[in-house]
Amino acid sequence: MKIAEKDRLVNIRYFYYPVLDLQEQDVLVNQFLFKSMAVVFECMKNGNRVLIHCISGISRSVSVAVSYLMFSRRFSLDEALLQVRSIRPSASPNIGFLSQLRLYERMGYSNCPSDYEKFRLELELPEHIYVIYRFPVSNRLDITRYKCKSCRKLLFSEQNVSHKIEAFCDKVLIEPMIWMNVDKDTCSVKHICGAKLGNFRLYGQKCKGCQNFVSPWIQINESAVDKVACLISNMNFRK
Numbered sequence: 480m481k482i483a484e485k486d487r488l489v490n491i492r493y494f495y496y497p498v499l500d501l502q503e504q505d506v507l508v509n510q511f512l513f514k515s516m517a518v519v520f521e522c523m524k525n526g527n528r529v530l531i532h533c534i535s536g537i538s539r540s541v542s543v544a545v546s547y548l549m550f551s552r553r554f555s556l557d558e559a560l561l562q563v564r565s566i567r568p569s570a571s572p573n574i575g576f577l578s579q580l581r582l583y584e585r586m587g588y589s590n591c592p593s594d595y596e597k598f599r600l601e602l603e604l605p606e607h608i609y610v611i612y613r614f615p616v617s618n619r620l621d622i623t624r625y626k627c628k629s630c631r632k633l634l635f636s637e638q639n640v641s642h643k644i645e646a647f648c649d650k651v652l653i654e655p656m657i658w659m660n661v662d663k664d665t666c667s668v669k670h671i672c673g674a675k676l677g678n679f680r681l682y683g684q685k686c687k688g689c690q691n692f693v694s695p696w697i698q699i700n701e702s703a704v705d706k707v708a709c710l711i712s713n714m715n716f717r718k
């Protein structure tokens with residue numbers, strides 16, 4: 480919200496970055512978060528105080544505060560949100576902002592706008608759906624990971640599994656991933672190495688297990704991947 484010149488207080492510096500509170504509003508590629516964060520960072524570094532505000536203090540300004548905490552303290556999105564909500568319970572960025580903050584976290588807090596340009600899925604999705612490709616979550620040993628049978632590269636982890644079709648089914652549904660090569664004619668999902676991993680239904684389909692409609696539907700056949708089970712789960716860390 481822009482404060483008119485005549486209403487400004489002396490000895491206070493004002494910064495104004497216009498952005499719409501819409502879920503399809505980009506805040507990464509257009510640098511809104513990075514520019515706002517930089518201002519907060521500069522002020523805090525010099526021992527000054529900052530008031531971050533928008534009209535209702537729920538979505539836009541909260542996103543700035545959250546991204547600043549993520550960047551400066553390496554908080555996860557959930558930790559940063561929790562922190563902000565502890566003093567402002569109504570804090571609630573819109574879904575599009577949240578998904579972009581999640582992406583920011585998964586991109587290792589990269590402040591380079593061009594890193595985010597490739598993330599809009601170039602499929603004919605309705606414009607209001609903001610779909611982002613995910614990176615496989617880091618190669619952590621305490622979660623189950625899936626590797627490409629052909630090239631052995633890490634594809635995804637259990638954190639990217641969006642739906643299990645049935646308990647004993649050998650197919651899983653996953654989030655859109657950065658390495659995907661989708662063929663719109665055959666609806667196949669391939670790894671960048673060329674290995675065929677499964678298929679997708681752009682507009683989703685009904686799950687035979689739970690009868691719910693799932694969209695997007697990106698199905699990976701477990702026969703095409705190597706499942707590397709969690710190594711640490713069986714060790715007992717409890718006293």
Ligand SMILES: [Zn+2]
Pocket residue numbers: 627628629630631632670671672673674
């Ligand atoms: Zn591969």
Ligand SMILES: [Zn+2]
Pocket residue numbers: 642643644645686687688689690691
């Ligand atoms: Zn289901």
